[in-house]
Amino acid sequence: MKAVYEKTTAFNDLVTGYCPGCGHGIVQRMIGECMDELGISDRLVAILGVGCSSPSWRFMTYDILSVPHGRPGAAASGMKKCDPNKIVYTYQGDGDSGSIGFSETVYPAVRGDNITSIIVNNTVYAMTGGQMAPTTLAGQVTTTSPKGRDVNATGQPLHLPELVASLPGSRYVARVSLHDTAHIRKAKQAIKQAFENQINGVGYSMVEVLSPCPSIWRMKPVDCMERIAREVIREFPLGTFKGA
Amino acid sequence: MFEEIIVAGAGGQGVLVLGEVLAIAAVKAGNKATWLPAYGPEMRGGTANCSVVLSSKEIGSPLVQEPSLLVCFNQPSITKFGPATAKGGKIFANADTIEEYPQMKEGVEIIKIKVNSLAAALGDERALNMVMLGAVLKKSAFVTLESCALALRDIWGAKAEELLPTSLKAMRSGQEAVAGQA
């Protein structure tokens, strides 16, 4: 018999611990598949910020560095400079990258460092219980925007990829989504492209992934996917903003 | 030997280099030396000074507050540091720019020398600090012209060959100028 679907070697036998319907497991599995397909398991390093994915070192089999909230971009730059052989990627949420770590996330692109940035955007601070994030949609209710996000007081949702794409130092910038199988396949292609770029010395790549959060959104997983397709994509358009 | 020196003047008069030459020359002769520039906000506004301590023993404070030897290139320098100069100390004053002398402690000897004019006469006004250095050498026994030349080679590196002849001429001119002064 021929195997048509296997577990990636990037995971051990522990369960992820993510909530049912969470997107992190899908994204980290896709990264694992890329690792296997590109033959970089000896070189790959994930740099984790602080968020729901911080404890994910438990179930991954390759090298992990866990750094302060928002700082994976700077740590990735330093690591790549000290050891250019590494394939270094940052793995952050939208709050880690777009709020507390805004500077450290944008500057690797300013410098054009040859690293890969994966950002999981679920429009909220999920780990801390659902507070307003820089990516929270206008009118979206969170624990710190109980009447819905007032964009007159808190600004419009932050579009990190579009901003980074405008910098001369970035080479490949895309936004993808997990809301159905077709889009998950596209997301995988974008993530693989971002790693291939680093392997080939092309330069800085960023992929933002729109991802569901059933626990904080207080929705069934299927409804979360519908919300992304219906509402979230309207604010955060999918596509490749830079590079092929 | 124990000598506490302040070299003070305007930016661009070679104040810091003069201090550095004295320090390195003392080290070359087997002594200890520290050189401390006034830095930060003090540097702004065109005045410059440095503290130099030369000693045959380990040096405590590198900051000079009561110099045994003061070198002044302009009026503000002598106004500021002149009164602090130790009893029996020596002050080397640029007579081209300094007209007023503040009240000094007893026994302070003032050696006046027109370093701008002497340097100009040699054809290189930038050499005024080396003229002053010559005067200091003549009046103080702690460093020699030879060790100063070695120090300048260290500081200037590859440029020394080009710059050294003028400097040596300037130092000798400074030595001669103060030879007559008591």
Add this chain to the structure above:
Amino acid sequence: MGDFKFIKGNEAAAEAAIRAGCEGFFFYPVTPSSEIGEYMANHLHRTGGVFAQAESEIAAVNMMFGGAATGARVMTGTSGVGYSLMSECISYMAGAEVPAVIVDVMRAGPGLGSLEPTQGDYNQVTKASGHGGHIIPVYAPSNAQEIVNFVHESFGTAERFRTPVVVLYDGYTGQVMESVEFPEGRQEKKPNTWSLDDAPGRKGRVVRSGYAGGIGQHSFELYAKYDDMKEKLQRFEEYQTEDAEIILVGFGIVGRICKSVVDKARDEGLKVGLIRPIMISPFPAKAFAKYKGTKVKFLTIEMSYGQMCHDVALAVGENDNTHFFRDKCGSLPAMSEILNRLRQLKGENS
């Protein structure tokens, strides 16, 4: 014999790091430490090391963390204001047990403050390098030669104890040019079992400080390490203490000034000695233990409101014999003023 140079303290720190085998230097400009970065930018390539100017101290220290995680020998240079920003990551590195060297050239006063010599960062580096209660070794060089020796040594200490190490001095010590001799050879580097190195085929490793499931065991391991550091890293210099009735205590540039004060006091017939802590964390309590219950008086001199004096009081047992001389901020302590205080203390004796 090593190699002699007449060099600024800050440049000596950088040159010593290069010679010790520094492989990565990450930096954000801040007076009075900037010469360290400038020197590195010009010279670190000599040995194949990488220099990077970051967008902030926060980024600089996290770049250093990233480099250190690969097992590279890394360093940053900053001043107290930058150290404050780095504290978060220093805590992470202490928790993750990652070696690195941080040079802190102190600024004067809280906030933006000023550039005069000061020792106001004592508590910050010895007690409060970020959250969580870690202890990291801190060297306190008093002159350019000690900067060279301790920067060189600190890379070994950092790797031996798997910890960030601080080299702390004031702005004057960074600016003073002095004659120094550089030690020959690099600081020996031993293979390790924790870093994200390039060994092919090895199992994945995790460098982290997070313990979501409970930190108990990790804390005990860290505490055992702090005990070990306390045992092995207490370093101090004793000068003329054998028959001393009054012992001066000062670190860094104050220590070297106090040595001159001891000589002057002895000339007057005052029986004065000096204990100069060379490492201020772990604090060299050993140096003071034998004076507990004696009549020897202690006079701690600091260029701050008084920080190390509390460690001295703790080590010697606080009583009428522990005194503090707080120098006015913005200048080095005048020897004459310390001498006056000593004469006064001597008078109280008889």
